Amino acid sequence: MVLETGLIVVPARGGSKRLPGKNLRRLGDKTLLEWTAHWVDQSSLGLPVLLTTDDAAIAAEGRRLGWNVPFERPADLAKDDTTTVSTVLHALDWQKSHHGADPDFIVLLQVTSPLRGSACLQQGVSLLKSTPDADAVVGVTRLAHGLRAIYQKADHGFLGPISNVKSHGVQDAFVPNGAFYAIRTEILRTEETFFPKRTVPLVMTDDCSVDIDTPYDWRVAEALLCSAEEGYYD
Secondary structure (H helix, E strand, O other): OOOOOEEEEEEOOOOOOOOOOHHHOEEOOEEHHHHHHHHHHHHOOOOOEEEEEOOHHHHHHHHHOOOEOOOEOOHHHOOOOOOHHHHHHHHHHHHHHHHOOOOOEEEEOOOOOOOOOHHHHHHHHHHHHHOOOOOEEEEEEEOOOOHHHOEEEOOOOOEEEOOOOOHHHHHHOEEEEEEEEEEEHHHHHHHOOOOOOOEEEEEOOOOOOOOOOOHHHHHHHHHHHHHOOOOOOO
16 A cells, blocks of 8 residues: 555653653753654654643643644553553544544654654655555664673573574664654554564664663763754754
8 A cells, every 4th residue: 555644643741750841851952842843844744743642731832833732641541551552542543533534654753762863754754655565664773782792680690691693693683762663554553563573674873862761861862962063963
């Protein structure tokens, strides 16, 4: 199926135990919501943005940015253990009930990845559209030292390798970075995952892959902003 209609979904709840108020906190000259809006605008994808939140202040900020904030997210979908899939499916259900049809594909952008850049949005959507067999695209970063450098604590209490992958496969070891997800809507509805079997990686740099969850992550993002060349994050 040719992918024509798309929707960007931005989830941003009010509660954050590790970094309270982070979604409206300023990183450099922008809040985390503003960074995501900035990259969406710079990408020129022309896709509508739906913000799902349980927080009035975040909702107001989303509307100021020109996003669609059509409902208040239910409390049972704003808990620490709420899955992103259930949050996005709830937003899709609202969208379908009010507009009569699902979009062909969904782009999920989490505001905790403020340095993703606009190129990843363009490349990720293009990758999904241009790869007929792909059901999804996920942003990833390459494991710096490969799988051979990962160990686990075994039952006897000593360290042991977590993987027996041979060295020739190590160069293709990646981890999801949380910065970009795109998926065919019908696949998300039927499989209820952003990682179906036919998922294509969008390999991103370490800088673009920063995911803010703790005060340490915030300081890393601040350091990258301060050390970047002038205009790098414009």
